[in-house]
Amino acid sequence: xxxxxxxxxxVTPPVAVTGQGVYLTDASGRQYLDACGGAAVSCLGHGxxxxxxxxxxxxDRLAYAHTSFFTSEPAEVLADHLARTAPAxxxxxxxxxxxxxxxxxxxxxxxxxxxxxxxxxxxxxxxxRQSYHGNTLGALAVGGNQARRRQFAPLLIxxxxxxxxxxxxxQRADEAAEAYGARLAAELDETISACGExxxxxFVAETVGGATGGAxxxxxxxxxxxxxxxxxxxxxxxLDEVMxxxxxxxxxxxxxxxxxxxxxxTIAKGLGGGYQPIGAVLAHQKIVxxxxxxxxxxxxxxxxxxxxxxxxxxxxxxxxxxxDGLLAKVRARGHSLAARLASRFADHPFVxxxxxxxxxxxxxxxxxxxxxxxxxxxxxxxARIKRECMARGLxxxxxxxxxDGHAGDHVLLAPPFIVEEAHLEIIVDxxxxxxxxxxxxxx
Numbered sequence: 001x002x003x004x005x006x007x008x009x010x011v012t013p014p015v016a017v018t019g020q021g022v023y024l025t026d027a028s029g030r031q032y033l034d035a036c037g038g039a040a041v042s043c044l045g046h047g048x049x050x051x052x053x054x055x056x057x058x059x060d061r062l063a064y065a066h067t068s069f070f071t072s073e074p075a076e077v078l079a080d081h082l083a084r085t086a087p088a089x090x091x092x093x094x095x096x097x098x099x100x101x102x103x104x105x106x107x108x109x110x111x112x113x114x115x116x117x118x119x120x121x122x123x124x125x126x127x128x129r130q131s132y133h134g135n136t137l138g139a140l141a142v143g144g145n146q147a148r149r150r151q152f153a154p155l156l157i158x159x160x161x162x163x164x165x166x167x168x169x170x171q172r173a174d175e176a177a178e179a180y181g182a183r184l185a186a187e188l189d190e191t192i193s194a195c196g197e198x199x200x201x202x203f204v205a206e207t208v209g210g211a212t213g214g215a216x217x218x219x220x221x222x223x224x225x226x227x228x229x230x231x232x233x234x235x236x237x238x239l240d241e242v243m244x245x246x247x248x249x250x251x252x253x254x255x256x257x258x259x260x261x262x263x264x265x266t267i268a269k270g271l272g273g274g275y276q277p278i279g280a281v282l283a284h285q286k287i288v289x290x291x292x293x294x295x296x297x298x299x300x301x302x303x304x305x306x307x308x309x310x311x312x313x314x315x316x317x318x319x320x321x322x323x324d325g326l327l328a329k330v331r332a333r334g335h336s337l338a339a340r341l342a343s344r345f346a347d348h349p350f351v352x353x354x355x356x357x358x359x360x361x362x363x364x365x366x367x368x369x370x371x372x373x374x375x376x377x378x379x380x381x382x383a384r385i386k387r388e389c390m391a392r393g394l395x396x397x398x399x400x401x402x403x404d405g406h407a408g409d410h411v412l413l414a415p416p417f418i419v420e421e422a423h424l425e426i427i428v429d430x431x432x433x434x435x436x437x438x439x440x441x442x443x
Contacts, residue, residue, distance in 0.1 A: 019047050024395070032394065032395045033394050035394055038274060039243070040210070040243045040414035042416050043248070043269075059309055063309055066303070067301070072306065072308040081315060082280065085252055087253055087262070087265070089284050092283045095279070095311065096280060097279060097305065098278070099266065101305075102267065103139040103142070103240060107201075108300050110238060110287075112298065114201060115294075116290040121199060122198065123201065125200075126188065128205055130209070131144040131204075132148070133204065140156060144405075145212045165181065168372075180222075181219045184226075185222065189229045203226065205238075207241050209244075210240075210242070211243065211412060212402075216355065236263040238265075238266070239262040244360055246267055254357075271317070275316075277310060330358045333417075334358040334360075340428045344428050350366060350439055359419065360412075362411060363410060364408065382398040385438040386398040387438075392433060396411050398411055399412060
């Protein structure tokens with residue numbers, strides 16, 4: 001009997017009791033290789049001594065101070081670190097407690113920016129279908145995850161949604177990658193014009209698609225074309241890197257690989273590595289200047305923003321990533337993971353696509369490779385694969401509704417940056433066995 005309102009009310013999950021490196025152990029002593037970092041969170045794995053020590057030291061000095069009265073040393077030092085490593089012009093950091101909060105803050109910051117510069121008529125956001133930006137109401141509204149949105153739709157602000165960059169399913173056979181990206185940018189351009197450019201606040205997108213679409217990587221030139229459309233209409237660009245950022249794709253910020261700078265950038269998950277709840281918005285100088293010259297403050301706030309212990313933990317995580325050269329390791333291990341997945345699954349009769357970047361990859365399952373027909377949703381293939389993975393001591397992130405919020409299944413892999421080659425071999429072996437067992441159980 002549990003008094004916790006668990007995610008699934010008919011199933012009580014195992015009790016996690018210890019974590020070390022890439023493994024978690026439950027109350028029965030069973031070990032699980034964390035091949036998804038929980039939800040692409042545990043970038044340094046579990047129990048990293050440098051992070052644990054930093055948290056202990058901070059608790060001994062100061063556990064909490066409300067930001068309406070004080071700032072704190074770990075928050076200031078972490079902000080300095082993030083500003084130093086941010087895309088050009090993004091000189092200010094707003095701390096929150098997680099990804100959904102970061103997106104909410106970014107939406108409000110974007111709206112306030114236009115109020116401050118005398119354009120209060122701007123009230124519309126444009127985002128993408130098959131995206132995910134969080135579970136709070138504003139974040140859910142800009143998100144395109146239909147399964148999560150459906151029952152709450154009457155509560156959500158009206159957001160215009162355009163096509164995601166989903167080359168596997170949407171790029172035409174006779175269409176070059178650059179032409180496909182240009183077509184998507186043209187759709188955004190037309191949508192902004194149809195709304196009335198003077199009414200649009202921002203375009204919101206994950207730089208690399210996260211859980212809903214499964215590591216959807218942009219085609220070459222896509223984001224440069226998107227940035228140009230936003231600039232042409234005077235619309236802000238908000239990039240959501242809550243899942244794909246902070247080193248997950250091989251550079252600290254995923255947008256570095258696209259050659260663009262957003263106006264607002266949301267981060268979380270890999271920022272603190274799961275050691276404490278933390279997220280942040282990185283804001284371009286022009287956003288901050290507008291608020292500074294206008295009202296003089298950002299009309300927003302939460303009780304635990306800038307929490308000293310969370311900031312100390314995140315600072316330690318970021319210092320370890322920098323000190324140990326882990327971004328290079330992510331790139332190297334990412335190439336190895338991609339190669340292992342291709343070797344094992346490229347000819348698998350029920351794997352339609354393998355995609356991703358760095359230590360952020362997805363395997364999309366299909367009933368028919370030629371037609372790309374998905375398994376019927378009633379089969380609950382994602383749930384079957386998860387059970388088979390857990391039975392083999394493997395944690396993977398399984399998602400349904402990959403294609404349209406209803407049909408399609410994929411497996412998301414996001415192992416810690418400290419993963420070794422031997423771990424990758426285990427991950428691919430166990431995943432292969434789990435997929436085969438889950439599909440066999442359908443017959």
